[in-house]
Amino acid sequence: MTRLALIIGFALLCACSPKDEATSNNKKPKVLIDSSAFAAQVxxxxxxxxxxxxxxxxxxxxxxxxxxxxxxxxxxxxxxxxxxxxxxxxxxxxxxxxxxxxxxxxxxxxxxxxxxxxxxxxxxxxxxxxxxxxxxxxxxxxxxxxxxxxxxxxxxxxxxxxxxxxxxxxxxxxxxxxxxxxxxxxxxxxxxxxxxxxxxxxxxxxxxxxxxxxxxxxxxxxxxxxxxxxxxxxxxxxxxxxxxxxxxxxxxxxxxxxxxxxxxxxxSNNENTLQAAFIAAQDLISKELLNKRFNLTSSEFSQTSRDDLSALLAGIERWFMPAEPELQEASLFFLMQQADSEVADNFSTSLQQSTTCINKMTTKSSDIDQCKQDTISLLSNLRRAATSLMVELPSLD
Structure with missing residues (x-):
């Protein structure tokens, strides 16, 4: 069976320390979660x-x-x-x-x-x-x-x-x-x-x-x-x-x-597809959001670069936490909840916090820095969620 080809990329920002992830992982024993429903709908x-x-x-x-x-x-x-x-x-x-x-x-x-x-x-x-x-x-x-x-x-x-x-x-x-x-x-x-x-x-x-x-x-x-x-x-x-x-x-x-x-x-098998989804989210946050879009130069002529950040986060939420009831039990957030409800809630809270911060963000450096920190926390919580599902992600250093 042909496997999904994985191209492992390295981002420039480190989201969390191994010690932090280990602390979170020790709270609950790891449980193998069936990701077939999620993989089927990607x-x-x-x-x-x-x-x-x-x-x-x-x-x-x-x-x-x-x-x-x-x-x-x-x-x-x-x-x-x-x-x-x-x-x-x-x-x-x-x-x-x-x-x-x-x-x-x-x-x-x-x-x-x-x-x-x-x-x-x-x-x-x-x-x-x-x-x-x-x-x-x-x-x-x-x-x-x-x-x-x-x-x-x-x-x-x-x-x-x-x-x-x-x-x-x-x-x-x-x-x-x-x-x-x-x-x-x-x-x-x-x-x-x-x-x-x-x-x-x-x-x-x-x-x-x-x-x-x-x-x-x-x-x-x-x-x-x-x-x-x-x-x-x-x-x-x-x-x-x-x-x-x-x-x-x-x-x-x-x-x-x-x-x-x-x-x-x-x-591809379910495990590879699950890993690919986490890699996509990690790279989008680290490479696209943190390393590029916070410069606020992408939509400079319409002066709406901040909206670009919001739309990118909306894409993560729409895929990982769909509003449609028929998709929720096949979602990545549902898998997170099964693996570790606390880690899942932290990811959800972090995503909402980043979205709220960006929606209120001005061009002041203090506002931008705060939203960057919130987005780094989101990346950290994403990595913890991956670990709770026994998904190995590329290092960010």
Whole structure:
């Protein structure tokens, strides 16, 4: 029987000491718990989570179509809200990307492996001026580069062209297009209209002129209104299309009856699947939350980076502690309770405490430090829960 391939990663933060874990373990004798029900539903839960993310991306695309049909303050607010909901949904599914699953070799060569797709979906931080104008540079970016065709091949080839911040794809490229570099993007940027000023080209000595006027000087660019409205519309709509395409590719791999990832889990034994779930949660907390997201730079254009942290924790809660009654007795939290109710309660309390702290967190360093400490405690309690279920996790040192 094929076993689930495990890729053991090491995080940078240490959550708890062996002494602390040993103290907790001595409270009760270890009991072998049947995890078959939990293992059987992992693939289904992952597929449902990715399906939700895909559905919310489709809603985002629908709102974008309405906005493009009639760009106005109301439709602009609606598309911004739809982006936030879609990104929340994606982040809630991100824990499944941390399951230690090995992709087929040819997926790496084709650049369609899980990690490559995630880079296309969720690259950050990004340089907004790489894709459209920013203050003081009205002709910067892909939108204003008239030598670059706006189609799938060209936009994919531009992603990470010289630097990871040169992102031309994904949620945060869409975020920049909806909010702008100073979070002051207005609907007129998307009016379907021709240019009203000469547009410099990357070709030396060439200016593409839409009006009969003199060539502008650099000093005069500060007074220009944004140009290339139709290219901006085309590029933003293409971003949404490619986002859905990449999400759908991942979703299909979790399809319960034939998806590659779902099949791997079905072929794995219960113990490996249980261990993989704990590894995914540990890596999400240590690598994604503690080492990256507390910098609060992921959703900088919409100024909602704090919401990213909340969505990631919501993904853990949704999987480990589902609200649906029919899933609760097959949940990881149910297994924790069977193994050691006190350890399970500590994990639940810690998760709620971290969530509450982040929901109230400001940009003050004292607030951020407190929420980090709460999240480290959550990681510590997760490791204790794993030990209570006789699951060995990679070291964090």
């Amino acid at each position: 693939g289904i839960v992952a597929y449902t989570s990715l399906s939700d993310a895909n559905q919310d991306a489709q809603t985002l695309d629908s709102k974008l179509a309405s906005f493009m049909y009639h760009p106005n303050p109301m439709s602009h607010t609606e598309i911004q809200q739809a982006w936030r909901l879609a990104y929340d949904s994606f982040l809630s599914s991100l824990i499944f990307s941390y399951l230690p699953i090995q992709d087929p070799p040819d997926w790496y060569s084709q650049q369609i492996d899980y990690q490559h797709l995630l880079k296309q979906l969720d690259s950050w931080p990004i340089e907004g001026g790489y894709i459209d104008y920013i203050k003081g540079y009205p002709f910067s970016g892909i939108v204003n580069d008239l030598t670059l065709d706006i189609n799938e091949d060209s936009i994919r080839s531009q992603h990470g062209f010289t630097d990871p911040t040169n992102a031309s794809l994904g949620y945060h490229a869409i975020e920049f297009m909806l909010w702008g570099g100073d979070s002051q993007r207005t609907p007129p940027d998307f009016f379907p209209q021709d240019n009203t000023a000469p547009i410099p080209s990357n070709e030396e000595g060439h200016v593409s002129s839409a009006v009969d006027t003199e060539i502008i000087t650099p000093a005069e660019t500060h007074n220009l209104t944004p140009q290339n409205h139709n290219r901006r519309r085309q590029y933003t709509q293409l971003l949404s299309e490619l986002l859905q395409k990449d999400l759908h590719r991942i979703q299909r791999r979790w399809e319960p009856s034939s998806g590659y990832y779902a099949q791997l889990l079905q072929q």
